[in-house]
Amino acid sequence: MVNPRMLQLGTNRSCIRELFEYGMRRAAELGPDKVCDFSLGNPSVPSPAGVGETICRLVRESESRALHGYTPAAGAADARAAVAADLNARYGADVQPGELFFTCGAAPALTAALSALAVEGAECLIFAPFFPEYTVFAEAAGMRPVVVPANTEDFQIRAADAAPLLSARTQAVIVNSPNNPSGVIYSEERLRELAALLEEKEREYGHPIYLIADEPYRELVYDGARVPFIPLLYADTLLCYSWSKSLSLPGERIGYVYVPRRAADGEKVFAAVAGAARAAGHVCAPSLMQHVIANCAALRPDIEAYDRNRRTLYEALCSYGYECVRPQGAFYLLIRSPKGSAQEFSDRAKAKDLLIVPCGDFGCPDYLRLGTCVSYETVLRSLPIFKELIEEA
Ligand code: PLP
Numbered sequence: 001m002v003n004p005r006m007l008q009l010g011t012n013r014s015c016i017r018e019l020f021e022y023g024m025r026r027a028a029e030l031g032p033d034k035v036c037d038f039s040l041g042n043p044s045v046p047s048p049a050g051v052g053e054t055i056c057r058l059v060r061e062s063e064s065r066a067l068h069g070y071t072p073a074a075g076a077a078d079a080r081a082a083v084a085a086d087l088n089a090r091y092g093a094d095v096q097p098g099e100l101f102f103t104c105g106a107a108p109a110l111t112a113a114l115s116a117l118a119v120e121g122a123e124c125l126i127f128a129p130f131f132p133e134y135t136v137f138a139e140a141a142g143m144r145p146v147v148v149p150a151n152t153e154d155f156q157i158r159a160a161d162a163a164p165l166l167s168a169r170t171q172a173v174i175v176n177s178p179n180n181p182s183g184v185i186y187s188e189e190r191l192r193e194l195a196a197l198l199e200e201k202e203r204e205y206g207h208p209i210y211l212i213a214d215e216p217y218r219e220l221v222y223d224g225a226r227v228p229f230i231p232l233l234y235a236d237t238l239l240c241y242s243w244s245k246s247l248s249l250p251g252e253r254i255g256y257v258y259v260p261r262r263a264a265d266g267e268k269v270f271a272a273v274a275g276a277a278r279a280a281g282h283v284c285a286p287s288l289m290q291h292v293i294a295n296c297a298a299l300r301p302d303i304e305a306y307d308r309n310r311r312t313l314y315e316a317l318c319s320y321g322y323e324c325v326r327p328q329g330a331f332y333l334l335i336r337s338p339k340g341s342a343q344e345f346s347d348r349a350k351a352k353d354l355l356i357v358p359c360g361d362f363g364c365p366d367y368l369r370l371g372t373c374v375s376y377e378t379v380l381r382s383l384p385i386f387k388e389l390i391e392e393a
Pocket of ligand 1 (some may be wrong): 107
């Protein structure tokens with residue numbers, strides 16, 4: 001006998017993974033230059049040079065046990081100190097090293113945060129469009145996900161849309177900005193409105209409601225846009241972060257949860273995050289990567305290539321008549337299906353070896369997502385296909 005829910009999760013592949021694997025098979029059959037694969041959010045720019053240099057230096061110069069051995073479960077002291085110092089320098093925050101819990105990327109940061117808050121009957125609000133794994137993570141933690149429908153006017157969050165869905169069962173609200181799949185950065189004004197609503201509801205229900213800020217794209221922003229530092233706007237924030245995208249290290253699995261001590265029951269929540277990570281089999285985040293972060297916390301990615309893809313695709317697709325959401329950050333472009341369902345449009349594109357993801361699982365069923373972290377050649381090759389598709393539509 002196997003756990004049926006786990007069997008289902010392991011058998012029903014996500015549509016992103018399915019498209020990506022299809023793309024790999026087609027590329028092997030036809031040649032990689034015949035497939036335009038926009039399915040995945042795998043960074044296409046190399047890690048900043050300092051990352052590779054640091055890895056080489058650490059491997060050359062460090063004693064093996066210090067470099068590859070277990071670290072404390074919450075993380076190595078120097079890595080925690082380097083991240084706290086970087087956040088404080090950038091945001092004028094007061095992050096203490098002891099408030100950071102290192103994880104194997106943002107996904108385990110989210111599962112630990114959700115499990116830490118999953119009391120009996122708990123609900124978790126999720127703003128659409130959202131990273132599809134949120135519902136998987138919330139349910140696995142024992143929380144019921146409650147989706148706030150997408151605001152398709154400008155894809156910003158609206159407190160008024162969340163208000164009727166909050167209840168005494170609400171333990172957490174997840175926000176992701178810059179957003180996957182829309183690329184929108186939630187404005188400080190909208191976040192303040194949400195914070196005011198949550199503060200009011202905390203008073204009404206007599207318990208904290210935690211805002212889980214999922215921010216793996218925080219450094220991927222364009223045109224000088226600013227990403228508000230949410231813990232400064234709302235005290236009961238748990239911030240989940242990873243270097244998967246910002247330092248192009250998704251396979252190395254390194255990130256953290258920041259639980260401010262000043263958050264309601266902050267010390268207990270931090271301990272529960274540690275407990276949830278422990279229960280999930282976390283021993284420590286990869287030690288070599290923690291040492292890399294201790295040395296590279298202040299490095300930023302070179303996003304010129306993402307920006308060029310973003311501008312080229314946005315301008316071209318708009319000129320062909322597509323309705324596109326203008327991305328301010330991350331490396332995605334959200335487009336509305338010009339005709340028929342998003343699944344039908346994705347299938348028609350697939351028949352031309354153009355792979356774009358229908359966004360039903362993101363809570364945005366009329367839209368499709370392009371992962372724009374691809375080569376510029378792929379962008380240029382895709383343009384006539386996009387034109388053909390809308391002209392046929
Ligand atoms: N959150 C969002 C919004 C993402 O897009 C992703 C990955 O694509 C994750 C979390 C998971 O990131 P990680 O690879 O660090 O686990």
